Amino acid sequence: MFKKKPNVKPLAPLRSSDRRKIADQIIANFSIATPSEEDGDKQENGHDTTTIGTGAIRNSLLPENSQSARFTTTAGKDLKQVSGTVYVGAHPGEEQRVLWIKLEHQLVPTVYTLWRNPRIVPLLHTPDVVLQKLRGGADLMTPGLARGPPFPSGAVKHSIVAVASLEQPTVPMVVGTCQIDVAALQEVTGAKGRAVRGEHWHGDEIWAWSTSGGTGRPAPVDLPEWDSSIEENSLENKLDEVAIEDSDDEQGQGGVSVHQEPVNDAKVTPQNDFVEGEDGKPYEDIGVDQKEFSTQEIDDIFWNAFLYGLHHFRKTNKSDPHHGLKFPVNQSAVISNLVLPFLPITTPAQAASVNIKKTSWKNAKKFIKALEKVKLVKSKDRDGGECVLLDIDFEDPAVTSFVPYRLPKKDATGAESGGGGGGRAVTAGISPSDDSVGQKLSKVDLCKPKESLAPIFAAANASHHALYLPAELRPIITSYIGSEKLISDTNKRLVNLNPILANAVFDGSSTLDREVLAKGSVPRDALIDRILKSCSPYWIVLRNDATREQVKANAGHAPKIHVVLETRSGNKTVTKVSGVETFYIQPQALAEELQKSCASSTSVNQLAGSSPKKPVMEVMVQGPQRDAVFKALEKRGVNRQWVEFTDKTKGKKK
Numbered sequence: 001m002f003k004k005k006p007n008v009k010p011l012a013p014l015r016s017s018d019r020r021k022i023a024d025q026i027i028a029n030f031s032i033a034t035p036s037e038e039d040g041d042k043q044e045n046g047h048d049t050t051t052i053g054t055g056a057i058r059n060s061l062l063p064e065n066s067q068s069a070r071f072t073t074t075a076g077k078d079l080k081q082v083s084g085t086v087y088v089g090a091h092p093g094e095e096q097r098v099l100w101i102k103l104e105h106q107l108v109p110t111v112y113t114l115w116r117n118p119r120i121v122p123l124l125h126t127p128d129v130v131l132q133k134l135r136g137g138a139d140l141m142t143p144g145l146a147r148g149p150p151f152p153s154g155a156v157k158h159s160i161v162a163v164a165s166l167e168q169p170t171v172p173m174v175v176g177t178c179q180i181d182v183a184a185l186q187e188v189t190g191a192k193g194r195a196v197r198g199e200h201w202h203g204d205e206i207w208a209w210s211t212s213g214g215t216g217r218p219a220p221v222d223l224p225e226w227d228s229s230i231e232e233n234s235l236e237n238k239l240d241e242v243a244i245e246d247s248d249d250e251q252g253q254g255g256v257s258v259h260q261e262p263v264n265d266a267k268v269t270p271q272n273d274f275v276e277g278e279d280g281k282p283y284e285d286i287g288v289d290q291k292e293f294s295t296q297e298i299d300d301i302f303w304n305a306f307l308y309g310l311h312h313f314r315k316t317n318k319s320d321p322h323h324g325l326k327f328p329v330n331q332s333a334v335i336s337n338l339v340l341p342f343l344p345i346t347t348p349a350q351a352a353s354v355n356i357k358k359t360s361w362k363n364a365k366k367f368i369k370a371l372e373k374v375k376l377v378k379s380k381d382r383d384g385g386e387c388v389l390l391d392i393d394f395e396d397p398a399v400t401s402f403v404p405y406r407l408p409k410k411d412a413t414g415a416e417s418g419g420g421g422g423g424r425a426v427t428a429g430i431s432p433s434d435d436s437v438g439q440k441l442s443k444v445d446l447c448k449p450k451e452s453l454a455p456i457f458a459a460a461n462a463s464h465h466a467l468y469l470p471a472e473l474r475p476i477i478t479s480y481i482g483s484e485k486l487i488s489d490t491n492k493r494l495v496n497l498n499p500i501l502a503n504a505v506f507d508g509s510s511t512l513d514r515e516v517l518a519k520g521s522v523p524r525d526a527l528i529d530r531i532l533k534s535c536s537p538y539w540i541v542l543r544n545d546a547t548r549e550q551v552k553a554n555a556g557h558a559p560k561i562h563v564v565l566e567t568r569s570g571n572k573t574v575t576k577v578s579g580v581e582t583f584y585i586q587p588q589a590l591a592e593e594l595q596k597s598c599a600s601s602t603s604v605n606q607l608a609g610s611s612p613k614k615p616v617m618e619v620m621v622q623g624p625q626r627d628a629v630f631k632a633l634e635k636r637g638v639n640r641q642w643v644e645f646t647d648k649t650k651g652k653k654k
Contacts, residue, residue: 001082002204003137005613006073010606011088014066022087023058026100026107030120030160032057060117062099063089065603086206091116096211096588096604101200106160106177111202112217114162114172118225121160122152123172124182124196128165134174135203140196142180145188155182161196170226171219174201211588211604211617292353299359302339302367304405309338311402314394326598326623328380328388331364333599346408374398436585441637442542443558447473447535452504456480456531467538467553477528494521505530543584543637558582561638563629566648573649575625578607578618585636587617594621598628624649 014022027034034054066089075082087100101108109121125147126140134140145151146166155161155178162172176196185191200206207216293301317324329337335356343354361367365387371377376398378391393399446467449457457464460479468476481487481495488494497506497520505527506513516522522530539558540551561583564576580587591602600622610616621629626645633643 001075001137001199002073002206004073005205006071007612008071008086008209009069009612010608010615011067011069012605013603014062014068014087016064019062019064019066020058022100022107023062026061027057029107031154032061032120061113061120062087063091065089065601066099067096067603067605069606086209088211090588095217095586097217098206098209101206103199108160108175108177108199110200110206111172111175111219112207114175115220115223118223121162121175122154122183123162123164123226124148124151124155125164125166125169128167131163131165131173134163134198135201137198137204139179139194139198140174140176142185142188142191142193142195145182145185145195149185149187151182151185153183156184157181160199163196164226168219168222170223171221172223172226173219175199211586211615293350293358295358295360298354299361301343301354302356302359305339305342305344306334306371307398307402308342308404310392310394310399311404312342313338314399322392323394324597325392326600326625326628328390329599331368331387331389334368334389335364337596337599342407344405344407436583436589436636438635439584439637440544441583441639443639443642444540444542444548445470445558446538446540446548446553447532448538449473449531449535450504453531453534455500456504459483467548468535470532473532473535474528477531478524481524488521493523493525495524495527496521501527505534541583558642560642560644561633563626563643563645564648565624565626565646572622573624575621575623575629576618577621577629578616580619580633581616583636583638583642585633585638587619590632590636591619591621593632594619594625594628597632598623598625600625 026032034057066087068085068087070083071086072081072083074080082103084104085102086098087102088096089099090096097112098110099113101110109117114121124140124145126134126144127146130140130144140163147169152161157178157180159178161176161178161182163174163176164170164172174196176198179194179197182195202219203216210216313323313325345354356362356364356367359367361370365385368377368379368387368389372379376393376396377389379387380390381387447470448467449464451464454464457476457480460476460483462476484498486496486498486501488496495501497517502517506516506522536555537557538553538555540548540553541558542548542551559579559582561577561579564578566574566576568574577590580590587604591604594600595602598621602619602621604617604619606612607616607618630640630643634640
């Protein structure tokens with residue numbers, strides 16, 4: 001269906017309540033097993049909290065900060081117009097991708113969702129030669145079915161199924177809808193008709209869609225949990241392999257993040273969750289005793305992790321009075337930035353047991369109040385029951401005398417980069433796949449002569465079709481003046497006009513032109529400046545060791561990055577950043593860093609008015625974050641002169 005690129009409207013953030021409803025609808029539609037709800041802890045606003053397991057399943061299917069957009073495309077031989085909704089999201093450390101497609105009333109998972117959530121749909125198989133045709137838009141015919149009968153019991157008419165090749169039987173590559181009751185087939189040899197209509201496949205335009213404009217992610221080599229020979233496991237049985245974030249949020253904005261630990265001796269996917277291109281295990285085996293932690297031990301682990309977080313920020317941001325934090329800091333950011341990255345979790349079992357719900361405080365708010373009792377922090381309750389940090393005592397003896405402990409290895413930078421612990425959030429805020437940090441950029445302005453100047457360039461044996469630096473045009477013009485003997489006898493700084501210069505450069509449209517034409521001469525510098533202004537402007541941005549010949553030039557003047565400070569919803573200030581793609585910066589990676597460095601929520605949406613074919617993305621971060629944005633851009637090689645800042649809260653431009 002998506003062989004042709006669909007027209008995707010601008011993305012809009014999903015509210016937390018809508019995301020949960022959609023996730024629950026997915027769980028119901030695909031009969032995904034979930035834990036039963038527990039009696040017990042309630043949030044302070046009186047609503048029952050869902051279990052950690054159910055939240056983890058929701059987050060695995062549709063992560064927090066997911067967005068949605070309407071789309072239109074054409075399908076079939078008659079090019080029938082099809083419209084629907086795409087749900088876009090990014091799991092920690094990954095780029096935003098289309099995770100679900102809603103066609104009419106049917107939710108269809110993409111291959112990205114199936115690779116992360118095994119066995120949520122029946123898996124059919126076909127020879128690789130047939131699969132290649134399916135990836136070109138063909139339907140799977142009944143004789144093409146392999147490894148059956150019997151076929152999966154869930155592959156009934158109108159159900160969603162996945163298709164894999166016999167060569168890679170555990171990697172879903174095509175998602176489609178059953179056109180017949182495949183499960184009831186007794187024989188496929190000699191049968192006729194379509195078995196599965198392809199909706200989406202690895203290699204189509206939905207697979208290739210991304211906010212950064214890049215291509216799709218390569219398919220894994222092997223996904224053992226899709227192996228039908230292994231006893232079927234539901235997502236519920238995998239909950240001991242997920243890393244849990246604090247889900248206590250009185251306003252419904254909290255959530256949990258899911259991380260699946262590789263099977264012990266099975267192959268892992270080429271893309272590691274923590275280091276791109278590395279296939280090592282995320283947790284380092286250090287032989288830790290697997291005994292169950294007591295409540296007091298979990299309290300101590302959380303308390304020490306918080307002290308470790310303060311120690312890290314104090315050490316890495318010495319010159320900043322607030323050591324890299326922007327106050328106020330909401331309770332979710334306290335857990336995700338100051339605690340989770342510093343939890344000494346070494347096994348999946350520990351990741352499941354060490355979470356805020358199993359402490360004596362039960363939620364983030366009470367944890368913060370406990371910190372305030374020992375005068376380590378200062379907090380305040382906001383409307384709706386949310387608790388925020390107003391200040392932290394970085395000079396408290398517990399912080400200054402803290403001795404860091406060993407954290408599990410999850411990236412090359414180790415513990416001091418915030419790569420350890422169960423939270424998976426990189427404290428420094430830099431995504432492992434963000435290669436723009438540390439890049440060297442240079443912006444080059446070029447000129448393309450107009451056709452009427454061709455004789456001037458021909459005299460210097462230069463092409464008037466080429467692009468030149470302004471400094472490269474001066475010797476060409478000087479050479480032409482010398483070859484035509486146009487230098488004035490009375491004043492060497494004056495150039496006598498000939499018919500070519502008079503017609504090509506001075507058209508008589510202005511008073512200055514008429515004055516020059518009347519005198520018959522012009523100063524040499526004025527002539528060169530006039531020729532430069534008559535050329536068409538072009539520009540390129542060179543990255544690292546790239547040369548002009550390796551980069552395609554763009555017509556017009558070089559765009560700038562726009563940073564806008566504006567007020568929304570009455571008195572809430574937000575900072576918007578757009579136009580970073582020109583400078584080789586991924587909007588999603590920038591948003592992730594700003595979320596960590598500013599301790600604020602961020603979102604990435606298509607800039608209003610930008611072309612759907614070549615969208616410009618806009619990063620929005622809560623609060624007045626001008627300095628943090630400029631700092632993040634400078635780390636990526638952006639000169640401040642290339643950035644235009646507008647403060648709409650004061651109604652003036654700086």
